[in-house]
Amino acid sequence: MSAVMPELLTSTHVEKMKKKKPPKRYWEETENTDQSQRRPEEEEGKAGQNQNESTVKERPLKRKNDERLEKKDPFPGEAPIPHKQLQKFQRGEKCKVPAGARRRLKEAITSSEAMSEHAQKQAARYDLLLPEDAGFLEGDEDEDTNTISQDDIADAVDITSGSKYFSLHLSQFGPYRLDYSRTGRHLLVGGKKGHVACIDWQTKDLMCEMNVMETVNDVKWLHTEAMFAVAQKRWLYIYDSKGVELHCVKKFNDVLRMQFLPYHFLLATASATGFLQYLDVSVGKEVAAICTKMGRLDVMAQNPHNAVIHLGHPNGTISLWSPNQKEPLVKMLCHRGAVRSLTVDKTGTYMVTSGLDRKLKVYDIRAFKPLHSCFLPAGASCLSLSQRGLLSAATGDIVQVYQNILGSSPVSKPYMAHRLRGQIWGLAYCPFEDVLGIGHGEGFTSMIVPGAGEPNFDALDTNPFRSYEQRQEWEVKALLEKVQPELIGLHPEQLSKVDQASFEQRHKEQVEALGFDPLAKVKFKPKTKKKGRSSAGAIEKRKRKVAHEDQRDEIRQSVQERTEREKELKEKSNEKKLGNKSTLDRFRK
C-alpha cells in the first residue's frame, strides 16, 4: 500500500498542475496536424534541427494566439479528388495545343479541354453518391466456401434475403429456360414442354401462367416487363404480361436461342436453319436476316458493351455478328469440340466459353486472345456471368460459381457450389440482386450468391423500384434515345472518330482542285531583314533553328516523362521504406 500511495499523490499533483492550463480545443489539434500535413518536407527537414525542446514548445503557443484572433478554415479550397477516382472517369487522352496554333484553334482546344476536365472532376466527385458496396462469402480457417450449403446461408442472412433462396417444383414440363427482366424484378420461365410463366419473383406474385401446347426453345423479356418473346416449335411468338398473344412472327421460324439488345430495341434470334435474324421490336420490322452457313445455332450470347452477337458452333468456333455485315466480324477457334455455352461480361472485356472438350476458357475479347483455360471434369453446359464478374457454370446437375475468374490467374476451386435435381438447362443472374436463377429438369431454383449483383443501380436507366408511371416515362425516353442498328459494330467508339476513308478521299480531291495541300504544314520562310542581316548564311542559320524545333520538342517531352517516371519510382520506394501511412497515424505518439 505504501508503495502505491506516493504514486497516487504524485498523480493528483500532476493533475492539478495540468488544470492550470487552459483546456485544449479540438481545432488546435486539427490545426497542428493540418500544418504538419501541408508541409511534410519542411517538418522532416526541421526535425533534425528541432532537437532542443524550447523551440518546439514556443511554436504552438504562438499559433494559439493567432487562432484566437481569427478562425481559419483548416481545409481551404475545394476538397481534393483522389487520383484513382479521377482516372476512373477519364475519357481519352488530353490534346495539347500545338506550338504554332492559330487563335481560334487554341481557343477551341483549350475550352474543350477545360470542359472535359470539369466533367471528369464532377463525375469523380459525384461518385461519392454510390455508397453501396458488395459483400461476399467468407469461410472460416481451412473451410472452403463452396462447402457452405444454401440452407446455411439462408438461415444466416436476414429474412428478406433468406427468402430469396427458394425453388419451384415443376417436374411435369421440365427442363426450364429462364430470363430476368433488366430491372431484376420479374422472372420469366419457359419449360421445354410448353409451360410459360412470369412471376414477380420477390413478392412471388404470379403475373401469368400458360401452356403454349408446343415445344418452347427459349423465352426472353423485351424492353419492359409488359412483353416477352417465346421461341416455340415453329415460330416466334410475342405475348404480353397477362399471357395474351400479341404477335406470331412467322418470318422467324425454328428459333432456338434469343437475345434482346435493350438500347437498340432489337431481338436477335438464332435458328436451327442457321439464320441469325434481327427484329426491331419498336417498329416490328425485321432489320436483318443473315444466313450464317454454320449449321444449327443453339449457342448464343450478346456483348453488352457493343451489342455484337456471339454465336457458338459445333466445329469449335465462335463467330461475332452485327446486323450490318453478312459475314462474321470475327471468327475464333476456341474449342476442339463443339462449343456448348458462352457468355460475355458486362464491360465487354471478357468472354467465357465452354466446349465439349470439357474446357472452360476465358478470352480477352478486345484482343481476341485467350487468358487462361481450365478443365472441368464434366464440362459446362451453361455459363453465366454476373454484373460483378462471378461466373456460374452448370456441370451436369451441379452449379458452380467462380470468383475472380476474369483476372489473369486461373482459379483452382469454385467459390460456391450447389446440387440440384435434374439436368440444368438455363442459368441467369438476377440484376442488382445476389441471386442466381437456375432452370432445371425439376423446375426452377433461386440461389443466393453473395457478391453477385451490382449494389448501385442507375435509377434513370434500370430502376428496380420503379413505379408504373416511371416505367412509362422511361419507355418513352428509351424509345427517343434508341440507338440505330447501323451503329452496331466491334468498336462503338468509332462514331466519335472522323471517317478516315472518305476524309482522305475528299482531301485528295481538294488537293487536286486547289493545286496545293491546305492542311500541310507551312514551310518556314525566313523574313528578309535589312542591314546585311539577310545574308545567305544568316538565313540558313535561321532556317536550321526552326527545323529542329519539333525534334527538340519531342526530345524534351521524352526526357520529362522519364524524369517523372523516375520520380514516381523513387516515391514508391520511399513509401515502401516508410511503410504505408494512414490518416490515423497522427494520433499515434
Next chain:
Amino acid sequence: MATATSSEETLFNDDERKHKKLLEAISSMGGRKRKKQSERSEASVQVSEFFVNAEGTGEKVNISDLLGTVEKTSGASNKTKKQLRNLQNSKGTLALPLNKQQTEKIQRGIAYEKTTKENQKAEQIVFPLNQESSGPKQVEQVVAGWKAQTPLEQEIFRLLHSNSQPVNDPVLTPVEEASLKAMSLEEAKIRRAELQKTRALQSYYEAKAKREKNIKSKKYHKIQKKGKRKEFLKQFEEMVKTNPEGALEELKKMELSRMEERMSLKHQNSGKWAKSKAIMAKYDDSARKAMQEQLQMNKDLTQKIVVPSDDEHESNEEGLETVPDFVNDPEPIIDPVNPWMRGQLTHEEPEVSCVTTDEPQTAEQENEEEELIGEFERKRKLRQADEEDLIPTEEQKPESEVVEEDVVEVSDKEEEEDEEEEDVSEFNTLFRFMRSEKTLEEDEEGLLNEGQIRVRNIEDLEVLAEDVDPQPIAAPSLPQTAVGEATSEPPNKKKSEIDLKEVLTKDAKVVQVPFLPTVDHDEQISIIKEAFAGDDVISDFIKDKRKQEAAGKPKVVDLTLPGWGEWGGVGLKPSRWKRKRFRIKMASSPPRQDRKLPDTIISENRNTSIASHQVSQLPFPFQNTAQFESCIRTPIGQTWNTQGVVKKMTKPKVITKLGAIIEPMVKEDFINKTTTSAGKGPAIMLGENKRANKGREWSSAKHQGRRGSQKRKKQQT
C-alpha cells in the same frame, strides 16, 4: 408668371443692354467699325475653339496662357510637360482639330470593333444589358425599399434621422459614406459633363425667354396662350390617368383661375368692346360669333371641373351632387392658411410652380445625378467587398495538398504455371475413364435403385487419374490442299505464318470440385462421339483462314491480248516480255489485323453503315483529325454527366429575355462595363481621342468636356 428674381434679372439685363447700346453708338461715331468680340459668360456647347479670348480684352491668346498652369500641376507627367514646352517654342501654326462629327465617328468605329471582338470571344451574351439580377437580393437593396409603417417604427426612425444615424446600412455613418463617395476620375468626368449640359441648357432657355419676352405682337401671344392652354389640357388629361396627385394640384390651379374669372368682369360682355359688338351683332355675323365666343369662354372658365381621382373623393362628390351647385362654390379651398376654408384634409400643400423658374428643375437634375452616382458608389463598394472576400481564399488554395492513394496496379502477368501433363491427353484419359466406368457401372447395375443418383467423390477421381497415363496425341497432319495453287507463291511461306502447334495451345488447369456431377454415361458418350464425328476442327479452321487471306490479297490484272503483235493460236502463249508488260500488280493491302492471331479470323470489310453517321470533313479551326477527335471525346448527354455539367456544356451562346426590347448599346453601357470589369482594364477610352499628332493633345483635352456632355450616342452592339 415672373417671379421677383426673374424681374430683377430682366432689369439688370435692360441696364446692360442700354450700356451696350451706348457703347455701340460711341463706337459708331468713330467711323471705323470695331471688330465685335463675342464674350462668353456661360459654359455652353457651342463655344467655338477658333475664338478663344483672353479675359474679354482684345488681346490675343498665347499658348503660355493656356499652359502656364501645367507647369505647376503635379499630376501631369514630365514627358507631357516637356512636349508642351517644345510646342510653346515652335513657331508653326497648329493643324485644325478634327470636327465633332468626325471624332465621334472614329470613336464609334473603335468602340464597335472592340465590342464585336469581345462578343465573339464571350462564352455567353445576355440581352438586354444591365438586367437586374433575379434571385436573392442584397440586404441593403431590400431594406432600401422598405418603409416604416407602424407608429413604433416611425418613431424609431424619426429618432434615428434626427441623430443622423445610419438606417439602411448600419455599418457606415453618413460621414463615412461621404468619404467613401469620393469620386473616381471617370465618374467625375461624367458628372462634370452632366453639369455642363444642364448649365448650357439653362442658358439656352434664358436666352430664349428673353427673346420671346421682347416680342410685342398681341396676336402672337394670343396664339401662344391658346396653344399653351390646349397643351395644358392635354397634359392634364394624361396626368389624371398617370399621376392623380399632380392632377389634383393642377385642378387646384384651375380652380383658382375659375375664381378669378368669376370675380372679374372679363368675358362677361360688359366691356366697351363688347357693347359695341352687341350693337353690331344684329347685323354682323362675325360680331355675333365673337360675342358667343366670349360667352363660351366665360362658361368654360367658370365651369366646375370634376375629376374622380380617389374613392374617397368619389364618395364625397357623390354625396355632394345632390346638393345645389352654389353650395359648393366656396368649398374648394386654395388657401391653406385660412382654417375656415378647409375642405379636404388629405390635400397636400401646393408646390410652387416651376414653369418660369429654372432653379428647382436643375436641382432635380442634380438630385438625379446624386442618385446615379450613389448607385455607382454602392455597386463599387459591393464589388470591393467581394474582392476582399475572394483574395484570401485564392491565396490559400495552392497550399492544400491532395492526399493521394497510391494506385495498386494489377500487373498483367502471363501465366507460367509449371503444370505440365493434362495437355492434349485429356481426350484419351476421358475415353479410358469412360470405358472403365462403364464396365463398373454394368457390374453394379443390378444393385442400384432407379431413383437414386450416383455421386462420385474426389477420392474416386484421384484413383482414376492415377490410372490414366498421359499420352500426347499426335498433331493432325496438315492436309496439302489445293488452296495454294491459286497464288504463285509457294505454300511453305504460309506454313511459317500459321503453325498448327500455335493453335489452341493454352494449358488447361483442372478444377477441383467438392462434389462431382452425376454421370449420365450413355448421354455423355454419345455427346463425345458427336464431338469427334466432326473431323479435324483445327485444319478446317486453318483452311478457312487461308481462303480469307487469299481473297483479301491484291489480284494481278492480266491485260495481255493474245495474238496482238505476234502469232496467236491454240497452244501459243503470249511472250514473256508481253506478260511482264501487261500484267499489272495492284498495290498491296494493309496487313491483316489477325496476322498475329493464329486462331482468329477478323473480317477486313469496312463497316460502311456507320460511315453515314460519322464526320467526314474536318471542321474549321482544326488542323488534323486527332485534335478534332479529342475535342469531341467527352459526351454531353445526361447519361454520362452530372446535371450541372450538362447545363454548362449546353448553355446557349446568346440569351434574350422574352418580351424585352434590346436597345442598341450606348456610351453609358461602355462606361459601366469598363468600371465594373476592373480586372481587365478599360476596354475603350471614350473620353480620349488617340491621334498621331501629339501636338494636338491640348486641344483634344479641351474637347473632353464637350464630348462628355454629348447625348447618348448609339453604338453598335
